[in-house]
Amino acid sequence: MTAPERPLDRTRLTAALEHANLPSLVAVLHQLTGDRRWLADPYRPTRSRGMDDNDLGGFSPEVRAALRAAAADAVTAWADGRPPAVPAPTGEVLAEIMSVAVGEPVPPEYAAMTAEDMGFAPAPVRTAPPNDLRVIVIGAGVSGILAAIKLAEAGIAHVVLEKNADVGGTWLENSYPGAGVDTPSHLYSYSFAPRAWSTHFGKRDEVWAYLRDVADRHGLRERIRFGTEVVSAVYASDDRRWTVRTATGEILTADAVISATGQLNRPKVPPIPGLGRFRGPIFHTAHWPADLDVTGKRIAIVGTGASAMQIVPAIAPDVARLTVFQRSPQWVAPNDVYFSPIEQGAQYLLDHVPYYRLWYRTRLAWNTNDRVHPALQKDDAWEHPERSVNAMNDAHRRVFTRYLEAELDGRPDLVTKALPDYPPFGKRMLLDNGWFAALRRENVDLVTEAVAEITETGVRGVDGAECEADVVVLATGFETHKILFPIDVRGRSGRRIDEVWGPEDARAHLGITTPDFPNLFLTCGPGTVLGHGGSYITTAECQVRYIVDLLVTMLERDIAAVECRPEVEAEYVRRHDEAHERMIWTHPGMDNWYRNDAGRVVSALPWRIVDYWAMTREPDLADFRTEPARR
Structure with a gap:
């Protein structure tokens, strides 16, 4: 200093x-x-x-x-x-x-x-010996940008294939009103790339600008091929290489593939009857029309997750009527500086x-x-498992309940509708960005019904509520369980990876590597989303460090291919699932996007961030079957 x-x-x-x-x-x-x-x-x-x-x-x-x-x-x-x-x-x-x-x-x-x-x-920056290794990175969002930076530092040639016209991933695609981070801005930053953030919680445009700035400062655009969507990746055992095909039919080959597609990149649209019948604009939040003016319009929003919670306060003052269809309520935490600028x-x-x-x-x-992590552990002796998982979690419930009741004071109808009956943190915890204030508005209706049908003129709930609308917004989340979807990824055996995993049951050692798929490495893979809080960028830095270190080690030791041993993955998955059985996300009182229909938690990390940091600190070649390079 x-x-x-x-x-x-x-x-x-x-x-x-x-x-x-x-x-x-x-x-x-x-x-x-x-x-x-x-x-x-x-x-x-x-x-x-x-x-x-x-x-x-x-x-x-x-x-x-x-x-x-x-x-x-x-x-x-x-x-x-x-x-x-x-x-x-x-x-x-x-x-x-x-x-x-x-x-x-x-x-x-x-x-x-x-x-x-x-x-x-x-951490020491490891550089590879002179080599002709070639890596394909799929995606130029948070993880893809990071992978490209660290591969370049290590001296490993690579190309990034990005389906969009610019970097940013989810921050490029999601431009709906109110979009922003729910992690503090200074934490939602690469450790090596601070920014003079304008607000404590960055809004979408500033977060996207940050990612573009990082990419430009590191000269990444010359190594990114924009408008290039990957449709398949196939491994050939005879030459130990991946063949990657794009949507235009172009074929590229590489020694290794790093997936940086994320889990919030493919919108999930449930099969609601009548989706194609609505006469007005109807779209997923990730496809918000740039030219849409909601002023004076009647808007129906399906869902009350993170995207809906940001959209509703942002548009409520301008619309004629806003009707929100809520299948289940969300816990909401207060934050005094959510909208506050960072003073000079x-x-x-x-x-x-x-x-x-x-x-x-x-x-x-x-x-x-990690501070909240102990509050998410089930206490078998706890007397009230229906409302909380331990005494600390119950204390959180009291705090959040008091806050909700204070914000909705005088509106017992809204308190009844908005107060969850499951333990706090059982679903993704949301920050109050004006949500409760928006619910109190005369032009906002909260309907506690799932949607039964989209009609020509609006939305009908399962209990009969009907809403006339000019615009229908689907705040229905993403295909988070379908890792790598819709890319056709085939490993050594020729089987597709979704056949190996099952349609929504992905698993991988450290969330990074899986048997039958040599030299394929995942970022934001199964079981690595931070459900208990924190910045995903921290996880991405752990994963990319692990992957690049492994590639450097391969080059130092003349190894052509590494493939995770089945017993290593099986043991990791066993510990992962056992840890989740002791955690809140397997509580039967609610559904969440972390677990699949069978009840297995597919997305969230069960351990503390410091534990995962230690697990990924240094790759162990004993975890892999290795194949020597041909001379």
């Missing part, structure tokens, strides 16, 4: 410190000065409530002033050339600072992962104060990642 080239503006720094996240500032102070008093009372912040940033740290006005004044002195001294006293803490030292910064004990196993993310102990003072600290951005991101990661 080098001092700035230009003199520090002390006046501007002092003003900016009024906008500081003080728990982050405590950690910065200790790193800059080495003074342990900043790790002790009265400078130890309180624990954050939920996902709250806890900017004031629970400190008295006197302590706040002392922290800001000391930080101004320490940052000025650093800018004048004094080196940080603790420049790169790791191990127990880092765990201690983290515990102070987040206001609660941090298990020691988090230190290594955090040190890598913060750059205090970065706070941005100044992120840009100019050493370590501040790193600690701010680390605290976000702690508050939104």
Whole structure:
């Protein structure tokens, strides 16, 4: 962390410190000065409530002033050339600072992962020996961009095949009103590519711009073939190569294929009777027409998941009537800064104060990642399994229920409709972006019926409710269980991968690699979606690191092909399924998109992020059958 080239503006720094996240500032102070008093009372912040940033740290006005004044002195001294006293803490030292910064004990196993993310102990960049290996990456979304960057760093030739006209994946395709992340912006970022985000939770246009910027800074466009949709990928054992065919009939070959198609890339449209009869516009949220003006229109929305929750508050003020068909309600968590801009003072600290951005991101990661994981474990002795899975989960239920009742105060009809009867986190937890306020509007109706039929003029519910509409929006989710769908992927045996897995029962070792499919690697594969919270980008970085490290190892050892051993995958799947049997997503009180119709959880990760980070830290060749390269 080098001092700035230009003199520090002390006046501007002092003003900016009024906008500081003080728990982050405590950690910065200790790193800059080495003074342990900043790790002790009265400078130890309180624990954050939920996902709250806890900017004031629970400190008295006197302590706040002392922290800001000391930080101004320490940052000025650093800018004048004094080196940080603790420049790169790791191990127990880092765990201690983290515990102070987040206001609660941090298990020691988090230190290594955090040190890598913060750059205090970065993972070594492995480069391959001279080689003629060729890799095809399918998709240029979050994972595909990352794979291309890391393959280039390792010196491995590759091409990215992208069906769309630009990078971005789901962030290119989903442009519906209100679209945005429900993970804090600074966490929904690659660890090596920070951004000066304008809001705490980035909206779609800014997230898409971020991905385009990252792709451009790394010169990826010259290695991406846009408008190129893959329809099949077939492995040939005789020459140990993949043959990939595109929608235009073009044929490409590669030694390895990395799938970066994601799980939110193919809209799911249920077979509702009458879909083709409606006289007006009817479409899935992922296909929102760019020229659609909803002003003064009657809108019917089918579904109340994440997309619907973002759309409804965004369009409710403009439409004549908005009718939402809800099959089952969702738990909704409060967040005070969902729409808040990041103030200029706070941005100044992120840009100019050493370590501040790193600690701010680390605290976000702690508050939104694994912290909730214990609350999702079933307690067999718990007395109320119908409403929660353990005492901590029940406490969450009380908090979310009180919030819902306060937001819908005076509307007992809406409370009855909107309050779930299953445990919180049993479905994807949603953030309140004005949802409850929108439900209270006179022009919004919440219908608690599944849809029976689409008519020529609207929507009819299973219990007889009818809604006249000018526009019907299908907020019905994605084909999340059909990994790689609709690509025809065939392995060594010639069988399609969906035949091996079954139509909605995908499985893979680490969610990355599966027997009978040598040199095929998945990102966002089965069982790797973060149901308990956090940023998928963290998972993607784990997976891409594992894949690229394995490819480099293959080249170093003259290995032409690696194929996951069946017993290795079977053991991983056994542990995966056993872990889920102890978790909330197998609770019988609700359906969710994490599990298939047979009840098996296909999508969500059962372990903590730190556990998955450790599992993918280094590939083990003993997990694979290997074939030597031909000389």
